[in-house]
Amino acid sequence: MIVGxxxxxxxxxxxxxxTPDNVRSYVSAGHTVYIxxxxxxxxxxxxxxxxxxxxxxxxxxxxxxxxxxxxKVKEPMPCEYPLFHKGLIxxxxxxLAADRELLDVxxxxxxxxxxxxxxxxxxxxxxxxxxMSQVAGRLSIQEGxxxxxxxFGGEGILLAGVPGTPKANVVILGGxxxxxxxxxxxVGMGANVxxxxxxxxxxxxxxxxxxxxxxxxxxxxxNIERVIKDADLVIGCVLVPGGSTPKVFKEKxxxxxxxxxxxxxxxxDQGGCGETTHATTHDDPVYVVDGVVHYCVGNMxxxxxxxxxxxxxxxxxxYGLDIAKAGLEDACKKSTVITSGVNTYAGKITCRNVADSxxxxxxxxxxxxx
Numbered sequence: 001m002i003v004g005x006x007x008x009x010x011x012x013x014x015x016x017x018x019t020p021d022n023v024r025s026y027v028s029a030g031h032t033v034y035i036x037x038x039x040x041x042x043x044x045x046x047x048x049x050x051x052x053x054x055x056x057x058x059x060x061x062x063x064x065x066x067x068x069x070x071x072k073v074k075e076p077m078p079c080e081y082p083l084f085h086k087g088l089i090x091x092x093x094x095x096l097a098a099d100r101e102l103l104d105v106x107x108x109x110x111x112x113x114x115x116x117x118x119x120x121x122x123x124x125x126x127x128x129x130x131x132m133s134q135v136a137g138r139l140s141i142q143e144g145x146x147x148x149x150x151x152f153g154g155e156g157i158l159l160a161g162v163p164g165t166p167k168a169n170v171v172i173l174g175g176x177x178x179x180x181x182x183x184x185x186x187v188g189m190g191a192n193v194x195x196x197x198x199x200x201x202x203x204x205x206x207x208x209x210x211x212x213x214x215x216x217x218x219x220x221x222x223n224i225e226r227v228i229k230d231a232d233l234v235i236g237c238v239l240v241p242g243g244s245t246p247k248v249f250k251e252k253x254x255x256x257x258x259x260x261x262x263x264x265x266x267x268x269d270q271g272g273c274g275e276t277t278h279a280t281t282h283d284d285p286v287y288v289v290d291g292v293v294h295y296c297v298g299n300m301x302x303x304x305x306x307x308x309x310x311x312x313x314x315x316x317x318x319y320g321l322d323i324a325k326a327g328l329e330d331a332c333k334k335s336t337v338i339t340s341g342v343n344t345y346a347g348k349i350t351c352r353n354v355a356d357s358x359x360x361x362x363x364x365x366x367x368x369x370x
Contacts, residue, residue, distance in 0.1 A: 001324040002032045004067030006060045007039040010074045012282035014042025014305035015312065017071040017092065020053040022317045027054030031324050034063045043309040071320055073312065074299055075102055084109035089328050091320055093117055093132075096343055097244045097357035098271040106344045112328055116316065117269075118242040118351055119341030126241060128319070128341075130177050131311035135301040137181025137237065140264045141170070141189065143295055144233040147262045147286055153293045155260025157232055160190035167192050168232040173224065173248055173273060175202045175216075178237035178266050180209075186233075187213050194227050224248060229256045236265040238273040242343065243353035249274035254290035261292050268296045329370045342366055 064083035072092035116128035150156035161167040175197035196219040301308035343351040348364035355363035
């Protein structure tokens, strides 16, 4: 198979879909790999490293035109839509429940979209979402602590405090991978942490992991409203794989919160879990609503591209090699895991959560098509 990788063009996105090690794995398996010049520079990988690994350097348009599978990190930008062609396998993050325009373009072009965020292992884990969830969870505390500083509009509180002063109160909405990693960092920095989740089983796990250092609560509107009143930093990390995120952080809560408190919505790629959420960029990351600072950057892990790229591609290369070896159809026949990642195929929506996110869309079982 001809595998392509182009430079990411989303705002301040420095990650890359393939590392030189990944290229070597594809080439060793008998595949051809095309890389756009300087695609890996933002993550610290040179063109020479890619060529030494067996990649061929080509301009972006040639790669789009000639490749059978394009491996990326983030969803394509509108200027890349005209480069889509029928039968192309696009292997990347999509978050289509929050991007109807891209969904329609993929369907019209007949692109086979394999989404990192919906690919699910047999145990229910999300192996291609997990690495970036770990990064984003830890970054959420790092960024939240920064924007609590007065010069950024925050209330001017140190997350850990110092002897004789109050520690910051951190509230984490969602106890999945993002929330757990946010909790680890917040606890490590010495904050007072409350974490909420709808799953009692997950809360039991978090309680056994962190013990009396944290407070666990069932996620209900009453509990959320109660703890948010005293929160200095709120981390939103609610997830519905492939689907629209429920708005658990209500606009009415803002008037009850402290002036200068910070809300970090890690779920923004899927539409966000806050009613007042709208996507921002690393260039202009925050805005204020009712005195509460909102940080809603859609590609948070892009701020640490070297770590993020290596962590992500360590996970994606395995499934990418399976697709390249067998072709998408045969790979799906052999593996329900790969099937779970396919969001669109031959002009149809093949991910139920994506289809359910729009009133006028219908779901088609991929098994019926291949």
